[in-house]
Structures are given as C-alpha cells and as structure tokens.
Amino acid sequence: MSIYEQVVSFIHRPEPESFERLALEVFRHQFEGIEPYRRYCEGCGVDPGAVRGVDNVPAVSNVAFKYVDLAAKGAAGAPGAMTFFTSGTTQGRERRGRHIVARPEIYRASAIAHLRTMLFPDARRMPILAMHPTADAMPESSLSTMISWCIEEFATRTLTAASRDRVDVAAASAFLADCEARREPVCILGTTAAFVALCSELHDAGVTLRLAAGSRMMDTGGAKGQVVPMQPAEVIARAGELLGIAPAMVINEYGMTELCSQLYDATAFNCPGGSGANSGDRYKIAPPWMRVTARDPVTLRPLPDGETGLLTFFDLANVGSVSAVMTEDLGWVERGMVRVLGRTAGGEARGCALRIRQFSANEAAELPR
Amino acid sequence: MTTALAHVDSSRLGGAEIASAVARVRGAAKLEIDANRMAGALAQAFALWRSRDYARRRDALAAIAHSAGYSVAMLENSIDALLKPFTEDALKSMAARVSANGAVDRPKTVGFIAAGNVAGAGIHEIAIALIAGAGVLIKTASAEPVFFAEFARTLAEVDRGAGARIEVLQWNRARTDLTAALIVDCDRVVVYGDDATIESLRNRPNVIGFGSRVSAAVVVPGADASQNERVAQLLARDVALFEQLGCLSLHQVFVVSPADGAAREFAMRMSKALGRLSESMPPARVPLRDAAEIRAVRERARWRAIAGDPVELFEGRELQWTVVLDPRADSFRVSPGFRTVHVTGMRDRIEFRDFFAGVSGQIEAMAVAGDESGELRATIRAMGIPYVCAAGEMQSPPFDWRHGGGRFLDLMVGLR
Numbered sequence: 001m002s003i004y005e006q007v008v009s010f011i012h013r014p015e016p017e018s019f020e021r022l023a024l025e026v027f028r029h030q031f032e033g034i035e036p037y038r039r040y041c042e043g044c045g046v047d048p049g050a051v052r053g054v055d056n057v058p059a060v061s062n063v064a065f066k067y068v069d070l071a072a073k074g075a076a077g078a079p080g081a082m083t084f085f086t087s088g089t090t091q092g093r094e095r096r097g098r099h100i101v102a103r104p105e106i107y108r109a110s111a112i113a114h115l116r117t118m119l120f121p122d123a124r125r126m127p128i129l130a131m132h133p134t135a136d137a138m139p140e141s142s143l144s145t146m147i148s149w150c151i152e153e154f155a156t157r158t159l160t161a162a163s164r165d166r167v168d169v170a171a172a173s174a175f176l177a178d179c180e181a182r183r184e185p186v187c188i189l190g191t192t193a194a195f196v197a198l199c200s201e202l203h204d205a206g207v208t209l210r211l212a213a214g215s216r217m218m219d220t221g222g223a224k225g226q227v228v229p230m231q232p233a234e235v236i237a238r239a240g241e242l243l244g245i246a247p248a249m250v251i252n253e254y255g256m257t258e259l260c261s262q263l264y265d266a267t268a269f270n271c272p273g274g275s276g277a278n279s280g281d282r283y284k285i286a287p288p289w290m291r292v293t294a295r296d297p298v299t300l301r302p303l304p305d306g307e308t309g310l311l312t313f314f315d316l317a318n319v320g321s322v323s324a325v326m327t328e329d330l331g332w333v334e335r336g337m338v339r340v341l342g343r344t345a346g347g348e349a350r351g352c353a354l355r356i357r358q359f360s361a362n363e364a365a366e367l368p369r
Numbered sequence: 370m371t372t373a374l375a376h377v378d379s380s381r382l383g384g385a386e387i388a389s390a391v392a393r394v395r396g397a398a399k400l401e402i403d404a405n406r407m408a409g410a411l412a413q414a415f416a417l418w419r420s421r422d423y424a425r426r427r428d429a430l431a432a433i434a435h436s437a438g439y440s441v442a443m444l445e446n447s448i449d450a451l452l453k454p455f456t457e458d459a460l461k462s463m464a465a466r467v468s469a470n471g472a473v474d475r476p477k478t479v480g481f482i483a484a485g486n487v488a489g490a491g492i493h494e495i496a497i498a499l500i501a502g503a504g505v506l507i508k509t510a511s512a513e514p515v516f517f518a519e520f521a522r523t524l525a526e527v528d529r530g531a532g533a534r535i536e537v538l539q540w541n542r543a544r545t546d547l548t549a550a551l552i553v554d555c556d557r558v559v560v561y562g563d564d565a566t567i568e569s570l571r572n573r574p575n576v577i578g579f580g581s582r583v584s585a586a587v588v589v590p591g592a593d594a595s596q597n598e599r600v601a602q603l604l605a606r607d608v609a610l611f612e613q614l615g616c617l618s619l620h621q622v623f624v625v626s627p628a629d630g631a632a633r634e635f636a637m638r639m640s641k642a643l644g645r646l647s648e649s650m651p652p653a654r655v656p657l658r659d660a661a662e663i664r665a666v667r668e669r670a671r672w673r674a675i676a677g678d679p680v681e682l683f684e685g686r687e688l689q690w691t692v693v694l695d696p697r698a699d700s701f702r703v704s705p706g707f708r709t710v711h712v713t714g715m716r717d718r719i720e721f722r723d724f725f726a727g728v729s730g731q732i733e734a735m736a737v738a739g740d741e742s743g744e745l746r747a748t749i750r751a752m753g754i755p756y757v758c759a760a761g762e763m764q765s766p767p768f769d770w771r772h773g774g775g776r777f778l779d780l781m782v783g784l785r
Contacts, residue, residue: 330657
C-alpha cells in the first residue's frame with residue numbers, strides 16, 4: 001500500500017497503536033519529497049532515520065505556508081490537486097498562506113469522518129444553511145470546500161446565504177423560518193462572524209425562532225472578522241435565545257487552511273461527558289489521525305497535560321504536505337482533549353512600551369480562512 | 370525585606386484612604402521645603418541608590434528580580450543606567466530653574482500610576498514634581514510594588530520633611546474606584562501604562578498619559594572595525610537593559626551605508642554582543658505570551674530566509690536573544706522585547722528620513738552612532754524625537770528629558 005492509501009485506511013479504520021509507526025513513515029516521506037521541509041529539518045539538525053517518536057518530528061510554524069510551498073515539486077499541477085489560501089492579511093495577498101493539497105480525497109475523507117463523529121453523530125441528514133460561500137464561489141477557501149463536502153454528504157436541501165462580500169441574513173432568516181414551519185431540524189454552518197450578523201439581524205427585527213429539536217450549528221473562526229468579538233459562551237446563549245438550538249448542539253470548530261483535519265467542541269451531543277451547558281470553556285476533540293501537543297515556546301518541547309503552550313499538530317491527513325505544524329495559538333491538552341486559548345490569551349499588561357499589535361496591525365488580524 | 374507596602378492591605382483600601390493620603394502630601398507640600406532643599410534631599414537619596422552596596426537597593430532589586438524573573442545582574446545594570454543622570458548638579462540645576470520660574474501656577478498634588486514592567490519608570494517626573502513643590506502619591510503596579518516604596522523610605526530617612534511629600538500605595542488596576550478617587554483628589558495624575566489604560570482615562574482633564582512608545586538606533590558604520598564593534602556592544606546593552614520592555618528600549622537598528630553587507634556585518638556584531646551579554650547579564654524568564662511572540666518573530670524570519678528572502682536570523686539558545694537582519698524592511702519592526710531586535714539597512718540619510726516620516730511620533734528615543742557630520746542628529750531632532758543620544762545611553766536620558774513630548778515638564782517647571 002502507498003503511504004496515501006495507508007493514511008486513508010487509517011482514517012476509515014483508526015488503529016491507535018499504529019499511529020506512531022505511520023506518522024514516522026509519513027514524516028520520512030515528507031522529508032524526502034518536500035525540499036523546503038528537508039532544508040528546515042536539516043537546519044534543525046534532524047536525521048529522519050534517528051527520529052524515534054512523533055513528538056520529535058520537527059514541526060513547521062503555520063507561517064511557513066506563507067513563504068514556501070510545502071508540497072512535493074509539481075504537486076500544485078497534479079491532476080485533481082487543490083490549492084487553498086489563508087485569508088487576506090494587512091500585509092497583502094502576497095503574504096497569504098498557500099496549502100497545496102495534492103490528494104483532496106484524503107482531505108475529504110478526514111473532514112467528513114470527523115464531521116460525522118462530531119456534528120452528525122446521530123447519522124441524520126437534514127437541511128443545511130451555509131453562511132459562508134461554498135466551493136463553487138470560493139474555491140481557494142478550505143472552509144468553503146469543507147462546507148461543500150458537508151452539504152454533499154449530509155444535506156437533504158440547502159441554502160448558501162453568503163457571497164464573498166456579504167452574508168444575506170434576510171435569506172438565511174427566511175430559510176430558517178421555513179425549517180421551523182416544517183418542524184425540520186436544520187444545520188447551520190459558517191463563521192462566527194456570520195452567525196453574529198444573523199443574531200444582530202434577528203435581534204433588531206425582534207424575531208425569535210424555535211428550530212426543531214435536533215437542529216445544530218457549527219461556527220468557526222472565533223473573533224476573526226468581528227469588530228467586537230462575541231465570546232463562545234455568548235454564541236451558545238444567542239443560539240438558544242434566538243434560534244432555540246440547545247447548548248450541546250452549538251459546536252465550535254477549530255481548523256486552519258494549513259491542516260486537513262479539524263477539531264470540534266466536545267459536548268453532550270457528541271461525546272460522553274461532554275459539555276451540555278452554556279459555558280464557552282469547552283474542550284475540543286481531534287480525530288484519531290491527529291496528535292495534538294502543547295509545546296513550550298522557549299524549548300519547543302511537548303508540555304505535560306494541562307500546561308499551556310503553542311498548540312502543535314501532527315495530522316496524518318496532511319500526508320501530501322507537512323504533517324507537523326506548530327501554530328501561534330496557545331492552549332493545552334488534557335486527557336487527549338484540547339483547550340484552545342487563541343493568540344490573545346494571557347497577555348500581560350505592559351508599561352510604556354508598545355506591543356507589536358499596537359504599533360501597526362499585523363498578520364494576527366486575519367479574516368476567516 | 371520589608372517594604373512600605375508590607376504594611377498596607379490593599380484590599381482594605383477605600384476612597385477615604387486615598388483622600389487622606391492626598392491630603393497628607395498636600396499638607397506636607399505647604400511646609401517650607403524649598404526647591405533647593407528638596408533637590409538636596411533627592412541628591413542624597415539618589416546617591417545612595419546609585420551605589421550597588423546600598424542595602425535597601427540590593428534588597429529591593431533582589432525582590433524585583435525574583436518576582437519578575439529577571440536576573441539581578443540585568444536589573445543592577447538597568448538601575449545604574451536609569452539613575453545615572455540624577456546627580457546633585459542636575460537636581461540643583463532643576464531646582465534653580467523651578468525657582469526662576471516661580472510665578473508658574475503648578476499643581477500642588479500629583480498622582481502617579483506607575484507601570485509594572487520597568488522598575489523605576491517615572492522617576493524623572495516624580496523627582497521633577499517633588500522639586501517643583503508638589504505632594505506626590507504613587508500608585509504602584511501589582512507586578513512591581515517595590516522600587517518606589519523603598520525609594521520613598523530612603524528619602525524620608527534622608528530628610529523627614531521631604532519624605533513626607535511622597536506616599537506610595539498599591540492596588541490592583543481592577544479597583545477602578547480607587548483610581549477614580551486618585552484622579553478626583555489629585556490636581557494632576559500622570560499615567561504610565563499600556564494604551565488601554567491611558568485610553569480609559571483620557572477623558573479626564575487632569576490626566577497626563579505617557580502613551581506607549583518605542584526606541585530605535587541609527588548607525589553609520591565607519592572604517593574602524595573596533596569602533597563598529599564597540600557600537601554594537603553598546604547597543605546590545607541598550608537592548609538588554611530592562612529586558613527591552615520600556616519606551617526607551619531599542620527595537621530596531623538602522624545601518625546607514627551604501628555598502629552591501631554593512632547591515633549584515635552589524636547584525637552579526639550585535640548577535641555576538643548579545644550572546645556575550647547572556648553570560649554577564651543572564652536573560653529573564655520569558656512569560657508565556659511574550660515567548661510565543663518571540664517564537665513568531667523567529668519563525669517568520671526563518672521561513673522568509675528559507676524562501677529566499679534576503680532575511681537572516683541570528684538566535685541564541687532557546688529564546689535568550691534574537692537578531693533579525695531584514696535588510697530592506699518596509700515598516701518599523703516593533704519587537705516583543707526580551708532581547709529581540711531587528712537590523713535594517715538604509716542607503717542614505719534621505720531614505721532614513723523618509724522611512725521615519727510616518728512613525729516618528731511613536732519613537733521616544735534614537736541612539737546615533739558614527740554620524741561624524743551631525744547631519745543625522747539634525748534630521749532626527751527635526752522629526753521631534755524627544756531623546757537623541759549616543760549608543761549605550763538610551764536608558765539614561767537627562768533629568769530634563771522631554772519625555773512624551775515634554776508636556777509634564779512644561780507644566781511643572783514652565784521651561785517653555
């Protein structure tokens with residue numbers, strides 16, 4: 001079996017005991033085939049043959065995707081290959097990250113398998129409201145592609161109520177009202193910012209909906225694109241107040257263009273012992289083909305359970321690019337579950353000196369992926 | 370050690386205690402302690418504090434270093450630099466200027482809201498306020514409650530009357546009721562802190578904010594390699610003092626030279642100098658968030674270099690120090706601090722001037738080295754940067770430094 005077939009096989013039938021072996025094979029495959037990654041590893045003094053554990057695989061910063069193509073030479077032009085871009089930044093389009101996915105079928109397998117576990121554990125198909133453009137309108141967006149795959153897999157009917165430029169909250173409201181009238185459970189997918197726009201519209205219009213039991217929503221992106229960010233607990237509360245969606249059915253996704261796998265809130269709906277309450281302090285669950293560690297930003301070593309560091313992923317589904325990715329997000333891992341604090345957590349007040357983001361907006365000010 | 374703070378349970382502080390403290394220092398300000406006597410008392414206190422053998426200083430710095438994760442050696446050097454300008458001559462000269470401008474209607478009480486990241490930050494304004502006859506109440510930060518409390522004790526020991534003009538209290542910034550009381554009770558309040566702090570107080574007419582600023586250096590390398598080496602060492606020290614967290618801390622070095630490779634050569638010298646300083650002034654324990662920011666700076670530089678951009682990363686073990694050579698940066702690079710500095714090349718003075726046209730308002734100090742003709746200094750002064758100095762002097766601005774543009778100095782002393 002090729003390395004790609006092995007990864008797909010793992011996604012369909014995860015065997016935790018073989019993760020480590022497969023991860024090291026994937027790493028060696030990437031070291032051989034991806035020239036910038038090989039140079040990085042060599043710069044770190046790493047001999048791939050001597051790496052004995054996935055925690056010792058050199059992780060690239062997610063910003064690396066802004067500067068180099070982390071894929072085998074010619075991968076972007078391979079038949080069926082897809083290229084996704086991170087959202088625009090204040091540095092301009094030339095600094096958008098670029099993730100070449102030579103085998104989108106692996107990305108799809110990963111996305112759908114974990115969506116099935118985390119958002120559709122009841123195996124229901126239902127109407128889906130997309131509050132983010134789908135792939136036909138925004139093919140460079142990994143989120144758009146994921147939403148399109150989700151619709152293909154789980155939707156009975158659908159409405160896409162967003163374009164590149166705006167969210168059509170009136171159309172979204174009408175679609176939801178129709179689902180309410182039909183007593184059909186509905187699934188809402190989109191960015192947190194789009195959800196905030198919908199809430200604002202419903203609130204201003206004095207409209208509250210009581211969607212059918214089993215309705216659910218997945219929001220992603222957090223504070224990105226919001227002037228005054230709505231906190232996770234408030235998202236959950238608003239979904240209940242304005243749409244009648246139970247707290248356990250409001251499931252936040254953590255994902256990024258640079259990764260082919262995603263994490264979702266653990267709630268009472270998708271995880272025994274998961275949160276059913278209104279709290280935004282939730283753990284997230286990664287799929288079995290992804291290993292998450294928090295790394296000490298000083299030493300880059302994995303931290304013990306419960307200690308906060310830079311969230312770092314080894315994603316088998318990234319087999320065609322680089323699997324070991326270190327983010328700029330802070331968080332911790334506990335009993336295999338992940339708490340994401342984001343980039344703004346824990347900031348100390350500083351005296352008379354400027355912080356980077358005060359001087360000029362920088363890359364941290366990204367919009368949804 | 371015992372500090373003045375040890376006797377204060379800040380959770381029990383209320384508006385009445387703030388009002389009482391302000392009334393006490395106001396009352397003390399009415400006593401006949403003229404500017405010259407206050408300058409003399411301060412001169413004695415500063416003389417004690419400039420000595421590394423002074424037990425109170427030694428204990429205070431040990432306590433600050435322990436709580437902040439700084440090395441004592443770094444803090445010793447930083448306080449040496451900070452207090453260097455507070456000589457008897459400078460203090461007496463200020464007293465003379467105050468006396469000469471006797472008609473100025475000065476505030477009788479000044480509150481200070483101190484920053485927590487740089488021990489002693491604000492000492493210039495506090496000394497000026499005292500010499501100008503004001504009673505002073507200092508609210509220290511939870512992160513650094515020691516320095517001013519201990520300095521005030523020294524002043525009281527040197528001259529009880531002078532010491533009665535200063536009180537030091539500490540409360541958490543979340544106690545907005547106490548901060549509001551300070552603002553109501555004092556004639557003027559000076560705020561050091563992040564922009565959010567100042568922004569929240571900006572609408573109060575008696576508040577003067579020292580907003581967030583950073584500092585830079587410009588170097589014209591000469592033919593003398595040893596002189597270039599010396600400049601790199603001095604600037605490396607400017608980076609390392611106070612762990613690069615103050616408004617006078619050096620964030621970016623501009624190397625003005627038409628020669629290719631001049632900036633790189635200087636970056637290498639800086640990195641070697643920072644490496645040596647890691648031994649003599651061990652770096653701080655870097656807080657998590659700051660460590661993450663330094664890591665981000667490094668990774669951007671690393672991957673830009675791998676991509677073929679003309680960027681080079683020089684880095685110490687773990688996060689001890691970082692130098693990013695960015696030969697043609699298109700914007701000012703603000704550092705996360707903790708010995709992280711950018712080095713950028715500039716072809717000539719015109720390019721340098723144009724670069725700073727948009728950001729000079731956020732620059733507090735500029736060190737200048739190798740500017741034999743004085744043209745660069747003139748250019749920088751024309752930009753309105755408050756403190757222009759030699760390499761190695763960035764943390765030692767003169768007593769009458771026009772900090773933040775000089776608004777407070779003018780108010781208290783009437784120099785203009």
